[in-house]
Amino acid sequence: QRRQLHRLHKVPAVTRDGTSISLQANLELPAEIDGVLAAGAAGVGLLRSEFLYMNRSDLPGEDEQYEIMAQLVRRLEGRPLTIRTLDAGGDKMPESLGFGDGPNPALGLRAIRLSLKHPEILETQLAAILRVGALGPVRILLPMVSAVEELQAVRGVMEQVVRRLKRRHVPIASPLPPIGTMIEVPGAALAADALAWQSDFFAIGTNDLTQYTLAIDRADEAVAYLYNPLHPAVLRLVQFSAEAALRARIPICVCGEIAGDPRYTALLLGLGIRELSMAATNIPRVKQRVRCLDLVAAAGRARVIMDQSDSTRIARLVDDFNSGLP
Numbered sequence: 001q002r003r004q005l006h007r008l009h010k011v012p013a014v015t016r017d018g019t020s021i022s023l024q025a026n027l028e029l030p031a032e033i034d035g036v037l038a039a040g041a042a043g044v045g046l047l048r049s050e051f052l053y054m055n056r057s058d059l060p061g062e063d064e065q066y067e068i069m070a071q072l073v074r075r076l077e078g079r080p081l082t083i084r085t086l087d088a089g090g091d092k093m094p095e096s097l098g099f100g101d102g103p104n105p106a107l108g109l110r111a112i113r114l115s116l117k118h119p120e121i122l123e124t125q126l127a128a129i130l131r132v133g134a135l136g137p138v139r140i141l142l143p144m145v146s147a148v149e150e151l152q153a154v155r156g157v158m159e160q161v162v163r164r165l166k167r168r169h170v171p172i173a174s175p176l177p178p179i180g181t182m183i184e185v186p187g188a189a190l191a192a193d194a195l196a197w198q199s200d201f202f203a204i205g206t207n208d209l210t211q212y213t214l215a216i217d218r219a220d221e222a223v224a225y226l227y228n229p230l231h232p233a234v235l236r237l238v239q240f241s242a243e244a245a246l247r248a249r250i251p252i253c254v255c256g257e258i259a260g261d262p263r264y265t266a267l268l269l270g271l272g273i274r275e276l277s278m279a280a281t282n283i284p285r286v287k288q289r290v291r292c293l294d295l296v297a298a299a300g301r302a303r304v305i306m307d308q309s310d311s312t313r314i315a316r317l318v319d320d321f322n323s324g325l326p
């Protein structure tokens, strides 16, 4: 079976009825890029840039970030690199930032909020990304967005950074990189139409979307039994976001854990998702699933599932549809 999965490296991720599905990789550390290439990923759908900030007492500068990202872009040889700006806070607050936790870290000054409150962090990252964009295709992804004002603020900061780099005659991406919104806060999913008009793409973070929709700390063992991405509330938010992206004609990717679990592939494709980003090791198994799916059947099954109000029944329908598929 391992040899069979290995052989999948060469075959395209295409459904039985001929639609290409983009299977991309999530990257936490630059060293994982070998695995990404070996798995035949279509690109990096999520580079979690937190690693740049962890386990150190100072902040990474523009040149340091540029060098690391530049190496990744070179290795990807034309496949896109999606760089998420610093998603600090909550469970992961780097010591170098020197901020306290606040009364409720999960709901506090974190991710894009923190980057906008301390724009020098955002400016440094955007400058590095814009420069890397001169070497190959990059996309910018913003974590934990909850309002269109945040997107407007980021675009404002980006304009300043572009002006500064141009004044210095530093080569930058042209055209400028797409700016995407993580949909991982329930309010963002409910306002997906508004966000879609101001975003170049969406990436649904189902890990946090599940956590915040169900009010279940994703790291708390005591409530882990309630953590369920198949809860109808979570699925409706995924569906709503996918529909908004389709209407605005922007790409939408799912990059939470469920993207790498073949059990969910039919449902996600049935909801209109055509891009999945996952741990590289999961790509062959998900590709195998993609290749035996029919999109019309998947969409029909997704409609039946979306009519249900009970997660146990939804889980059973998902299992039924998957049984018999390799």
Ligand code: PEP
Pocket (backbone or CB within 6 Å): 046, 048, 087, 184, 204, 205, 206, 207, 208, 209, 255, 256, 257
């Ligand atoms: C998510 O929340 O689903 C996600 C992809 O981001 P992270 O797991 O890094 O929070």
Ligand code: MG
Pocket (backbone or CB within 6 Å): 184, 205, 207, 208
């Ligand atoms: Mg997240």
